[in-house]
Amino acid sequence: MEKYNIEFNDYEPKYIQIADNIKNLINSKVIKDGDKLPPIRVLAKELKVNNVTIVSCYDKLVSEGYAYQKMGSGTYAKKREITDYFKKEYSKEIKLIKNNYEKNIIDFTGESSRKVNFPxxxxxxxxxxxxxxxxxxxxxxxxxxxxxxxxxxxxxxxxxxxxxxxxxxxxxxxxxxxxxxxxxxxxxxxxxxxxxxxxxxxxxxxxxxxxxxxxxxxxxxxxxxxxxxxxxxxxxxxxxxxxxxxxxxxxxxxxxxxxxxxxxxxxxxxxxxxxxxxxxxxxxxxxxxxxxxxxxxxxxxxxxxxxxxxxxxxxxxxxxxxxxxxxxxxxxxxxxxxxxxxxxxxxxxxxxxxxxGYWIEYIDNLRSEYIKRYELMKKLINEKLKKYVGFFDPKGGLSFYLNIKDKEIKSKELFYRLKERGVYITPGTLFYKGSNLGEQYFKVSFSQVNQEEIISGIDIIKEELEKWHI
CATH class of the missing domain: 3.40.640.10 (Type I PLP-dependent aspartate aminotransferase-like (Major domain))
Known part of the structure; x- marks a missing residue:
């Protein structure tokens, strides 16, 4: 029980301090995935706090994915998935480029109409x-x-x-x-x-x-x-x-x-x-x-x-x-x-x-524009990326979901490499429940890019895939 002991500060609620300590113990593997956490009354007595404080602490751990509860059995530690961390970091990156849009960014992540298409x-x-x-x-x-x-x-x-x-x-x-x-x-x-x-x-x-x-x-x-x-x-x-x-x-x-x-x-x-x-x-x-x-x-x-x-x-x-x-x-x-x-x-x-009747007119014009981008992106993927990726032809929508053929190439790593060159993709890991599945997939959308950006972006993706093993 000694590992749970902490010296409380005066500016944070005690349940948050206890939860942060337990999270550190889980992250550092002092508490292993699946280990049972102390019963509420036992830990409350050990830390000289009331039971409600420990209940709030455990609720916080569960809500943040650091613990899970079994009815009638207790609360158990849960190792946070790497994917959860990446999802948060990815979200921050994308919000940053959306809020501070730069002309030299090629954004293959967006899935909404760009202002140039809107009347x-x-x-x-x-x-x-x-x-x-x-x-x-x-x-x-x-x-x-x-x-x-x-x-x-x-x-x-x-x-x-x-x-x-x-x-x-x-x-x-x-x-x-x-x-x-x-x-x-x-x-x-x-x-x-x-x-x-x-x-x-x-x-x-x-x-x-x-x-x-x-x-x-x-x-x-x-x-x-x-x-x-x-x-x-x-x-x-x-x-x-x-x-x-x-x-x-x-x-x-x-x-x-x-x-x-x-x-x-x-x-x-x-x-x-x-x-x-x-x-x-x-x-x-x-x-x-x-x-x-x-x-x-x-x-x-x-x-x-x-x-x-x-x-x-x-x-x-x-x-x-x-x-x-x-x-x-x-x-x-x-x-x-x-x-x-x-x-x-x-x-x-x-x-x-x-x-x-403006809506129908707008959708007809939008569809005509997006068909051009869809056809161009499909053509370039077939011509330039076919050696490296497979894909399903959606025949509509705003994106392509690409399957990386080389198992050594992970989409999260590809995301970081492309980011350095001003190209943003969506790694497949973001679309799965709490695991590192989807590492062989990434999505490229064409709603936020014009034809020149599509050509340039696909070329850069090809270059990064080509030099992976160099």
Whole structure:
């Protein structure tokens, strides 16, 4: 017990000081992965603090990934994954280049429309029209579930008036939508299935909810149905999180057959599908049909989330969520508890933008521009990187997910080497749950780069891969 003893300072809460000491003991391997930590009363007596202090300390360790708890057994040390540290460092790097954008940076990490693609003058006119029409209401009136006219317009334009408006809520982007859905549907230790790999933001939400996460490897047309049912037979699953089109990061889209099979299993095994409709507007191949899970849902099993931020303007932070009837009240309460209301001016401006037909025109122009970048990047990868990487052709979306053929080349190391040359990629390790999987993969996106930058960036990637063993 001596190793737990510390000399307390006067400026930090004691539970934080105790937690920091235990983290140092875990990092230095004095406490090994899986070692049981002292019982609460024992450690409290040893350190001359009350039991609540140790409870707060252990809760902090669990929330930061340094410990886990077994019901009726106690608290156990957990070695932090290297990947967790890298995720934080990577996030800092990317925020830095976003906040201090430099012209000589080639950013293959971004997945939102660049300002040069956005009709700013047209949107400015729309905002002015909204202010002239609605006056102060456009700035001060708040509606907890979203601007009623926007909800109605979304239903009319995108869903052919097929929805119950009460089930449609406006949210501040897809990330908030995932968070709201998880709060409404998940309790501690509930079981969730995700794709492997998957969107890191969703993993963070489920981790924060303390859900048990099962990973299902993706194939070229979605997850393996047989393996999915094997998990469903053995475990009570609460929900399945999926990106139905151009899955992040792999770029795969679900086949019609797999969507129907998963919907049947959802009814059979009583679980719900959280569908993150990621980038379905950017289909570049006529053989891919726009048909989300929600459209095929006959048993009200799908919680549908759509963001306007990715392909429109990230700064407006708008999206919507469609809930099943059975979860309507829970999702509404979750939304209210998350924030009071979403920006009313932006909602009104977006509603007019969609209603007047500008949205469809904008998407058509955006798709035309992105097809050019997609075709160029695919051509260059085939011509210049084929010796070093393999890849799946997504036929839409905003990125390519590349598989490094040489097992000695790790994407995290490649990230640091490319960073020194002003090129930023997304290593595959960011898309897996708490492990160092994905080291042979990296993602390159083309939404933030022009054609010259794509050519230059791919050349630099080739050069770095070529000299790996020199």
């Amino acid at each position: 700013i003058n047209q949107f400015k006119r729309v905002i002015n029209e909204v202010l002239d029409r609605d006056g102060a209401d456009a700035l001060i009136r708040e509606e907890a579930f979203g601007y009623a006219n926007l909800r109605e317009t979304i239903n009319k334009v995108f869903w052919n008036n097929s929805l119950n408006i009460e089930n449609l809520l406006i949210v501040s982007g897809a990330q908030q939508g995932i968070d709201i859905a998880s709060k409404a549907i998940l309790n501690i230790n509930d079981n969730v299935i995700v794709e492997k790999p998957t969107y890191a933001g969703a993993l963070s939400v489920f981790k924060f909810r303390r859900a048990n996460v099962f990973e299902m490897p993706v194939e070229e047309d979605g997850i393996n149905i047989k393996k999915l049912e094997d998990i469903l037979r053995k475990n009570k699953i609460k929900c399945f999180y999926t990106m139905s089109y151009f899955q992040n990061p792999t770029g795969i889209s679900y086949s019609h057959e797999k969507k129907l099979a998963i919907l049947e299993l959802a009814e059979k095994y009583d679980f719900y599908i959280i569908e993150d409709d990621y980038l379905s507007e950017l289909i570049f191949d006529d053989n891919i049909k726009h048909e989300p899970f929600k459209v095929l849902d006959k048993n009200d099993r799908v919680i549908y989330i759509k963001s306007f931020s990715k392909i429109f303007l990230p700064g407006i932070r708008l999206g919507y969520i469609i809930s099943p009837e059975s979860f309507r009240e829970s999702i509404q309460n979750s939304k209210i508890n998350t924030d009071i209301a979403t920006s009313t001016l932006m909602q009104r401006a977006l509603e007019m933008y969609i209603k007047e």
